[in-house]
Amino acid sequence: MGLKKRGNEQVVVTYTGDGGSSQGDFYEGMNFAGVFELPVVFIVQNNGYAISTQRANQTAARSIAQKAVAAGITGVQVDGMDVLAVYKAVFDAAERGRAGEGPTLVETLTYRFGPHSLSGDDPTRYRTKEESGEWEQKDPLVRYRKFMEKKGLWSEEEETAVIEEAKATVAEAVKKADEIERLTIPGLLDSVFEHTTPQAEEQKQDFISAREGK
Ligand SMILES: Cc1ncc(C[n+]2csc(CCOP(=O)(O)OP(=O)(O)O)c2C)c(N)n1
Ligand SMILES: [Mg+2]
Incomplete structure (x- = not known):
């Protein structure tokens, strides 16, 4: 709302999960943003589980994107395992926000490769190997890397260099953090x-x- 009042061309992007989208404030936020045609992109990472609660036990709605209808805003469902599809959906949503056309709800269909958090969640208790395996085939990092390599935009050497650089950056940050007085x-x-x-x-x-x- 502040951005709109100031009249600048910035857009707010906010993220939640399928579980988070069941919270009351999720609806209040969309409703408010819809009434005032605010430049907001609400991204819901629908990975099928809220910790261990399956999507079907989370909402009876056929999609999360359709929740935009009740708020009178645009709703989009996109393949969350496809980097370029997500980029396009969010880019368009941001453009609509900048053009004064109000907020958009973007539902990205994806999967969580691993536990909800490291504090005791064990996904093997509520998900099957078959299910995880199917989603692993769609790993967006692997898919996008293959795409870039095919286009001649990425190579194994570049990948190794980036990984080494990232490792060094993390090691440096850990060292700095360790030096801070407890x-x-x-x-x-x-x-x-x-x-x-x-x-x-x-x-x-x-x-x-x-x-x-x-
Ligand atoms: C108001 C409130 N209720 C319950 C919780 C406990 N809680 C933390 S994360 C979570 C599930 C969130 O699901 P989702 O948004 O789908 O995230 P994911 O499990 O996919 O990482 C719950 C119920 C919380 N943090 N806040
Ligand atoms: Mg989830």
Whole structure:
């Protein structure tokens, strides 16, 4: 809304998952953006599962894209395993936003290669090997790499160089992070507010005294 009021040509792109699209605020956001014809692209990565909850148990709607209809905005469903198809769908949606034609909901049909998170989710408990195998055939990285190689735009050497460069960048970042002084428990509150509140300061002092009392 701020962008629209300022009249500049920026667009907001926001992402959620199939599970996230069941939240009330998802509908409120689309509804609000639709009423005010705001330059927003709502991307829903529909990977078929909300942690372990299957898409069919998530919504009775035939597609997530069709949820745009009720909000009176444009809805698009796209092959989320096809890099160029996603690029085109999002590019067009951004252009519509810039042209004052309001928001778009883009549903990308995709799959999650792995667990929802590393904190205990085990997809082998709710997905079959056959199902994962089918989706692996459609891996967008492999498909796009093959496409680029065929066009003479990418090669194994370039791939190796990029991987080596990325590894070095990560190693450098880890090294820098390791050099940062470790956060202490009393120090935890110091970076939350510009000026620590009296209550937080009191809690900090209480913590320090309690620790020293031990
Ligand atoms: C309001 C709220 N309810 C429940 C949760 C717990 N939760 C975290 S992620 C998640 C599932 C999200 O599904 P999806 O958006 O499809 O993500 P994916 O599992 O595909 O990574 C749930 C229920 C939460 N974070 N917030
Ligand atoms: Mg999901």
